[in-house]
Amino acid sequence: MSAVVTVSGLRKSFQNEDVIKGLEFDLTKGKCIALLGANGAGKTTTLQMLSGLLRPSAGSIAFDGVQKGEDFRKLIGYLPQHPVFYEWMSGREFLEYTGMLAGLSKKESKERAEELLEMVGISNAKNRRIGKYSGGMKQRLGIAQAIIHRPKLVMLDEPVSALDPFGRREVLELMERMKKETTILFSTHILNDAEEVCDDILFLHKGEIVESGSMKELRDKYQQSKIDLVFRGESDQYIEKLSSLVEIQSISVHENKISFFVHNIDDAKHAFLREITDRNWPLLKFEISKTSLEDVFMKVVEK
Ligand SMILES: Nc1ncnc2c1ncn2[C@@H]1O[C@H](COP(=O)(O)OP(=O)(O)OP(=O)(O)O)[C@@H](O)[C@H]1O
Secondary structure, three states: OOEEEEEEEEEEEEOOEEEEEEEEEEEEOOOEEEEEOOOOOOHHHHHHHHOOOOOOOEEEEEEOOOOOOOOOHHHEEEEOOOOOOOOOOEHHHHHHHHHHHOOOOHHHHHHHHHHHHHHOOOHHHOOOEHHHOOHHHHHHHHHHHHOOOOOOEEEEEOOOOOOOHHHHHHHHHHHHHHOOOOEEEEEEOOHHHHHHHOOEEEEEEOOEEEEEEEHHHHHHHHOOEEEEEEEOOOOHHHHHHHOOOOOEEEEEEEOOEEEEEEOOHHHHHHHHHHHHHHHOOOEEEEEEEEOOHHHHHHHHHHO
């Protein structure tokens, strides 16, 4: 599959401090990719370099079909983390204005503005002043602005983080619709949001990509089945016996909770329950679950 942009050896330092430390990745055409990372991981800095607002300290960013030195801005759309609007303009006026700034004719801008107001679901408020819009509506207007010139890649910096649950839902649903038309790179520190709409993840931590791949690959790689057990009293003898019954990947003990990570959850469940009931062990808790990507994310971030 072809890449809309290929990034190689990308670095950025501020006052001799390395903030982005040699990123290597490409973004596959037609995908929605989450740039996931905690606060300060370097997401905004990365997006600003990709959008041409910030000059990299080193490395290259190559857009598909664009020669070195050629203007690539027509190919990209960008919604900053804290977009600023002319609050006195109406949504329609704002979109027509940004359309013309992006190089569309007056007629094209009008038509595209109408189309986008419909698409992002604010056409009934198109003549209202932006100052009267809710957070979710402003964010959707910001997204419309970012795609007015039909870019090949649209970058959204934390588009849902500051929204209430309603606004968040509106924007995530809009992204779902946009996926059919363009490649999306969106930054977030909330894994759930990434999981909901994205195909692929770039996991940024302290300026480095510590994990990447499709959602499915990462789930397959990290999701493990586990059985949590709590017994009354000392648990060493139970751990020893239970771990001899089936193939165990790992065991962790936290206070009085024993977690067995296993390959085959059905075998383990039956074997454990049989053993515990046959021997009448003082079981207080038996719980089956899966580790989530969230657990993995937390582990990496805590390092
Ligand atoms: N202009 C600047 N001058 C100095 N340091 C900067 C500058 N811009 C960003 N940084 C630093 O670079 C690091 C990464 O910042 P960045 O804003 O890219 O992170 P982020 O992942 O987008 O986080 P957040 O979600 O909090 O915005 C931070 O430590 C930040 O303090």
